[in-house]
Amino acid sequence: MRSAVVLAGGRSTRYGDGDKALADLAGSPMLRRVADRLADATDELVVNCRDDQRDAHRDALDGYPNPIRVAEDPEPDEGPMAGIAAGLREASGEYALVVACDMPFVDPAVVDLLFDRAAGRDAAVPEMDDGWYQTTQAVYRADAMAAACADALDRGDRKILAPLESLDWVAVPEADVAAAGDLESFENLNTREAVAEAAERFAPQ
Numbered sequence: 630m631r632s633a634v635v636l637a638g639g640r641s642t643r644y645g646d647g648d649k650a651l652a653d654l655a656g657s658p659m660l661r662r663v664a665d666r667l668a669d670a671t672d673e674l675v676v677n678c679r680d681d682q683r684d685a686h687r688d689a690l691d692g693y694p695n696p697i698r699v700a701e702d703p704e705p706d707e708g709p710m711a712g713i714a715a716g717l718r719e720a721s722g723e724y725a726l727v728v729a730c731d732m733p734f735v736d737p738a739v740v741d742l743l744f745d746r747a748a749g750r751d752a753a754v755p756e757m758d759d760g761w762y763q764t765t766q767a768v769y770r771a772d773a774m775a776a777a778c779a780d781a782l783d784r785g786d787r788k789i790l791a792p793l794e795s796l797d798w799v800a801v802p803e804a805d806v807a808a809a810g811d812l813e814s815f816e817n818l819n820t821r822e823a824v825a826e827a828a829e830r831f832a833p834q
């Protein structure tokens with residue numbers, strides 16, 4: 630049982646007015662593009678968002694083939710780490726992929742690699758050649774990471790790697806990701822211009 634948690638509780642300030650999770654990408658909302666990429670690679674979808682986003686996000690996912698759960702932030706605007714914790718608490722699988730709602734090119738082959746590498750550990754996190762860890766496209770043992778995020782938030786430590794300090798995790802080198810799939814998996818779209826450019830790369834509906 631593989632869960633997927635899509636983080637969608639942000640305010641999309643760089644996108645401007647509107648929720649970038651609902652940005653139109655050649656006929657589908659970005660959240661739906663992400664979800665569709667995960668449909669075969671995972672068994673359930675958890676959408677993490679605020680209460681005021683819930684109905685629109687459900688509508689965007691109408692007809693999705695896997696079970697959907699919504700994990701609301703207990704407090705809005707507490708940042709991605711709080712979103713990860715809320716989403717993972719709602720996941721029913723032992724392991725869950727966490728992915729941001731603005732990564733519509735997430736590659737199922739990369740997802741498979743991350744689940745494989747996480748097996749028996751608490752997390753598998755891609756490590757880019759420039760030293761960046763892709764914590765918002767990584768696989769976690771759901772209960773361990775949710776607890777570690779809660780601890781880090783309690784300590785007031787918002788560093789994105791803070792929850793990993795107490796976990797048994799493995800970095801997945803960029804070269805391994807590139808060998809298994811496509812590095813565009815990590816591309817994230819923050820502005821209307823980026824969404825418009827990406828829309829051209831999807832086949833017309």
Ligand SMILES: Nc1nc2c(ncn2[C@@H]2O[C@H](COP(=O)(O)OP(=O)(O)OP(=O)(O)O)[C@@H](O)[C@H]2O)c(=O)[nH]1
Nearest residue numbers: 636637638639640641642643706707708712729730
């Ligand atoms: N639950 C939750 N998720 C968040 C929060 N802030 C960001 N995220 C999510 O984390 C992911 C990465 O964050 P950003 O790309 O910075 O998204 P954002 O904060 O909506 O966008 P900007 O305001 O332009 O930075 C996105 O999927 C967001 O939905 C938050 O306060 N709560």
